[in-house]
Amino acid sequence: MSGGGRIKINDVASAAGVSVTTVSHVLSGRRPVSAATRARVEDVIERLGYQADPSARGLRTQRTHTLGLVVPDITNPFNTAIAAGMQEIALAHDYLTVVCEAPMDGPHLPAVIRQLVARRIDGIVVGRYGATRSDLERIVTSGSKLVRLGGHLEPGLGDVVRAAETEGMCDLVNHLVGRGYGRIAFIGGAPGVEPGQERFLGYRQALETAGLPVADELVAWTGFTREGGRLGARTVLNARTPPDAVVCANDLIAIGALDTARAAGYRVPDDVAITGYDDIEAASLVSPALTTVLNPAREIGSSAARLLLDRLDETSPGTAREIVLAHRLMPRESA
Amino acid sequence: MSGGGRIKINDVASAAGVSVTTVSHVLSGRRPVSAATRARVEDVIERLGYQADPSARGLRTQRTHTLGLVVPDITNPFNTAIAAGMQEIALAHDYLTVVCEAPMDGPHLPAVIRQLVARRIDGIVVGRYGATRSDLERIVTSGSKLVRLGGHLEPGLGDVVRAAETEGMCDLVNHLVGRGYGRIAFIGGAPGVEPGQERFLGYRQALETAGLPVADELVAWTGFTREGGRLGARTVLNARTPPDAVVCANDLIAIGALDTARAAGYRVPDDVAITGYDDIEAASLVSPALTTVLNPAREIGSSAARLLLDRLDETSPGTAREIVLAHRLMPRESA
DNA sequence: CTGAAAGCGCTTACAG
DNA sequence: CTGAAAGCGCTTACAG
Numbered sequence: 001m002s003g004g005g006r007i008k009i010n011d012v013a014s015a016a017g018v019s020v021t022t023v024s025h026v027l028s029g030r031r032p033v034s035a036a037t038r039a040r041v042e043d044v045i046e047r048l049g050y051q052a053d054p055s056a057r058g059l060r061t062q063r064t065h066t067l068g069l070v071v072p073d074i075t076n077p078f079n080t081a082i083a084a085g086m087q088e089i090a091l092a093h094d095y096l097t098v099v100c101e102a103p104m105d106g107p108h109l110p111a112v113i114r115q116l117v118a119r120r121i122d123g124i125v126v127g128r129y130g131a132t133r134s135d136l137e138r139i140v141t142s143g144s145k146l147v148r149l150g151g152h153l154e155p156g157l158g159d160v161v162r163a164a165e166t167e168g169m170c171d172l173v174n175h176l177v178g179r180g181y182g183r184i185a186f187i188g189g190a191p192g193v194e195p196g197q198e199r200f201l202g203y204r205q206a207l208e209t210a211g212l213p214v215a216d217e218l219v220a221w222t223g224f225t226r227e228g229g230r231l232g233a234r235t236v237l238n239a240r241t242p243p244d245a246v247v248c249a250n251d252l253i254a255i256g257a258l259d260t261a262r263a264a265g266y267r268v269p270d271d272v273a274i275t276g277y278d279d280i281e282a283a284s285l286v287s288p289a290l291t292t293v294l295n296p297a298r299e300i301g302s303s304a305a306r307l308l309l310d311r312l313d314e315t316s317p318g319t320a321r322e323i324v325l326a327h328r329l330m331p332r333e334s335a
Numbered sequence: 336m337s338g339g340g341r342i343k344i345n346d347v348a349s350a351a352g353v354s355v356t357t358v359s360h361v362l363s364g365r366r367p368v369s370a371a372t373r374a375r376v377e378d379v380i381e382r383l384g385y386q387a388d389p390s391a392r393g394l395r396t397q398r399t400h401t402l403g404l405v406v407p408d409i410t411n412p413f414n415t416a417i418a419a420g421m422q423e424i425a426l427a428h429d430y431l432t433v434v435c436e437a438p439m440d441g442p443h444l445p446a447v448i449r450q451l452v453a454r455r456i457d458g459i460v461v462g463r464y465g466a467t468r469s470d471l472e473r474i475v476t477s478g479s480k481l482v483r484l485g486g487h488l489e490p491g492l493g494d495v496v497r498a499a500e501t502e503g504m505c506d507l508v509n510h511l512v513g514r515g516y517g518r519i520a521f522i523g524g525a526p527g528v529e530p531g532q533e534r535f536l537g538y539r540q541a542l543e544t545a546g547l548p549v550a551d552e553l554v555a556w557t558g559f560t561r562e563g564g565r566l567g568a569r570t571v572l573n574a575r576t577p578p579d580a581v582v583c584a585n586d587l588i589a590i591g592a593l594d595t596a597r598a599a600g601y602r603v604p605d606d607v608a609i610t611g612y613d614d615i616e617a618a619s620l621v622s623p624a625l626t627t628v629l630n631p632a633r634e635i636g637s638s639a640a641r642l643l644l645d646r647l648d649e650t651s652p653g654t655a656r657e658i659v660l661a662h663r664l665m666p667r668e669s670a
Numbered sequence: 671c672t673g674a675a676a677g678c679g680c681t682t683a684c685a686g
Numbered sequence: 687c688t689g690a691a692a693g694c695g696c697t698t699a700c701a702g
Contacts, residue, residue: 008679019689024681034687051453055393056679059694064390074419075412084409087436096454098433101422118386119431142341226620255620262622282617285561285590287597343695354673359697369671391695394678
């Protein structure tokens with residue numbers, strides 16, 4: 001349409017007959033501007049379609065108006081849901097979100113963090129990781145705000161957002177107990193690694209509360225995959241006293257357990273109940289549809305973004321915060 | 336560790352005993368620097384951990400070193416695979432990638448494009464959309480490079496990257512014919528809307544080539560969902576002369592068709608074969624595992640990023656390019 | 671092969 | 687309530 005060159009604050013100022021100072025202030029609202037002047041300037045901005053250059057603004061303010069998310073696997077639907085939640089909030093506040101993948105294998109995380117810090121990203125969300133303290137400290141000392149997903153508050157390591165996973169698993173086991181299942185097995189990913197650990201805690205806690213035994217032969221540790229579920233189910237289903245229910249640390253494991261149960265001729269949930277965790281898309285696509293616990297990934301993302309944005313317009317440091325999000329039981333066909 | 340303040344090009348220059356001009360040039364390689372000086376400067380950069388401020392650099396160069404991807408649904412695994420492919424390439428060239436969601440319903444796309452353009456994003460990839468010509472033109476006229484995913488080259492609308500979908504569907508139908516299926520139905524999303532349209536073309540083309548009839552009663556249009564697949568399958572399976580194979584426009588439809596077939600007592604693939612398209616994760620998790628065609632989403636993303644990066648260091652405009660990516664048949668249990 | 675200096679487009683003390 | 691001017695940290699003609 002118009003001829004050449006982006007329009008800049010100077011163009012707006014002269015078209016409105018004011019100084020660039022005033023234009024800047026109607027934009028930021030950081031000092032009063034008379035109603036008449038304001039109206040005139042806003043009019044010109046609108047008419048010319050002026051948008052401040054983010055680089056110029058960033059150079060002055062030392063802010064990039066950008067949030068970052070670091071996850072081990074960008075194609076994992078759980079992580080994309082987190083990203084979607086962050087974006088929604090960020091965009092509404094005129095912040096952009098970049099999501100970066102740093103696979104668990106190898107030293108990708110420090111490199112990605114360095115990248116984001118070099119880019120002066122204002123706030124960074126780090127997914128559940130084997131992140132070392134010094135990786136995370138680099139973020140904080142560089143001046144970026146930090147939110148960790150999972151774990152607990154630690155001095156100098158920013159804020160935390162996490163789901164109530166122990167409680168979620170408790171709820172699920174209680175659901176099984178309520179439906180008459182009494183010999184309940186557990187298939188985990190790897191012992192001690194999150195998010196399996198907290199889920200295992202919930203399992204044990206619920207059994208103890210219900211006065212049910214926690215039998216060693218009913219607990220198997222494999223991997224967070226379908227194949228892990230197949231293997232694990234073979235183990236626990238062949239226990240001396242077999243279980244009537246199998247609780248799995250995530251949905252993929254549960255889908256694998258379903259394979260094994262089907263292959264061995266069990267009817268699910270009549271002969272054996274099987275449950276998952278996370279509520280990935282496949283959980284409801286599989287047959288029988290998986291009873292599972294919804295992991296509030298989207299809300300985790302939006303909470304993290306809100307936290308970061310709050311921090312970013314704090315003038316003084318403020319107390320560290322840990323936000324715990326509720327789970328939700330999704331009863332379907334498999335239990 | 337060290338006390339206060341990020342280190343800047345000036346610090347490097349004085350520590351190395353050279354001018355900032357020289358530091359800048361060893362960084363960019365845009366003019367020769369003596370080996371000795373270069374070594375000294377690189378040493379200081381390394382030791383001080385200097386990283387140029389992207390805002391300052393961007394203000395001078397009018398480049399943000401950022402690529403954008405716009406998709407209708409950020410949680411769709413097909414789109415995240417595209418994003419992952421872009422990122423991989425972008426990061427290797429020191430570019431960041433931002434992926435933005437602009438849902439199909441409502442006028443989200445123009446707003447998101449405006450955002451990205453205002454941000455001076457260097458190159459933008461727009462997913463398959465009902466994008467109007469003027470939305471896309473805004474990108475090009477603002478000076479950003481544009482790649483569209485799907486469709487064909489059009490003057491003033493940047494480059495195109497797409498998968499060979501017609502060919503992919505042909506291949507799939509040929510696979511069925513080769514296995515002895517001869518009465519092949521089609522369930523599509525909505526007539527005329529992509530990506531269903533090209534896939535339908537491939538279906539028809541393959542049948543014609545094989546000398547097989549294209550019967551109206553064997554084609555159903557519903558929606559790109561599992562429920563759509565259930566409905567569509569009910570229709571085609573009740574045809575006067577029922578099909579022995581059902582080709583679906585995507586995996587979700589196929590999973591719905593599987594539901595209907597199972598409920599009606601058909602054995603898959605013995606009584607009826609069922610196929611999907613895309614190869615989403617659930618395609619191999621479902622039982623029987625879905626025979627489908629892999630949509631090379633990751634490669635689409637990396638090709639688009641490469642194209643953008645090429646454009647970005649072109650000095651003169653250059654001819655528009657259309658890149659077509661091969662499909663891959665994934666034969667599994669359902670056909 | 672190297673440097674001094676202008677300038678990218680903003681925001682924000684400082685001044686009135 | 688408003689403006690003139692400095693300066694954020696780079697890159698790049700211009701000059702030698």
